[in-house]
Amino acid sequence: MADRNIPITGGCHCGAIRYEASSPPTTGGLCHCRDCQRSTGSAFEALAMFPQDEFVFIKGKPKLYRPSAIMEKYFCPNCGSQLTDRYLVPVSTELHPNMVWVHIGTLDDPEIAPIEDHYGVESQLSWVKFDDGLPRVRCDEDPELAAAFASSEAGEE
Ligand SMILES: [Zn+2]
Numbered sequence: 001m002a003d004r005n006i007p008i009t010g011g012c013h014c015g016a017i018r019y020e021a022s023s024p025p026t027t028g029g030l031c032h033c034r035d036c037q038r039s040t041g042s043a044f045e046a047l048a049m050f051p052q053d054e055f056v057f058i059k060g061k062p063k064l065y066r067p068s069a070i071m072e073k074y075f076c077p078n079c080g081s082q083l084t085d086r087y088l089v090p091v092s093t094e095l096h097p098n099m100v101w102v103h104i105g106t107l108d109d110p111e112i113a114p115i116e117d118h119y120g121v122e123s124q125l126s127w128v129k130f131d132d133g134l135p136r137v138r139c140d141e142d143p144e145l146a147a148a149f150a151s152s153e154a155g156e157e
């Protein structure tokens with residue numbers, strides 16, 4: 001494991017947006033779901049979780065995008081790099097408003113982020129092969145997440 005210098009820093013591709021975290025990531029994972037594929041334009045999304053109150057944007061003003069009533073994403077309005085995802089309602093201890101998921105590729109040292117599971121594996125592309133033995137979860141196997149999305153959709157007019 002690479003050493004974890006605090007604060008942990010990162011930012012977007014063009015340098016307009018910078019952030020820092022005052023504690024190391026608590027966990028991380030890969031999400032293969034269709035939403036993450038579409039929003040990143042990639043095969044999967046790699047995310048590291050930080051406590052929201054230890055994470056701050058220190059340069060520039062990222063743009064907010066709300067893909068659903070229960071999630072917010074921030075990205076650079078100039079270069080388009082996606083920076084963070086955060087749930088707006090408590091779904092679980094990991095998917096909670098007091099946690100922010102940072103896109104690992106935007107970290108200055110992406111190696112500091114631990115990867116501990118695969119999510120959304122029902123949409124994992126056939127040519128994406130991992131031999132890491134990590135837990136694999138389908139989105140529809142997570143009843144708390146399914147309930148959160150269902151209630152957010154019910155609340156939308
Ligand atoms: Zn940028």
Ligand SMILES: [Zn+2]
Pocket residue numbers: 031032033034035036037045120
């Ligand atoms: Zn996803």
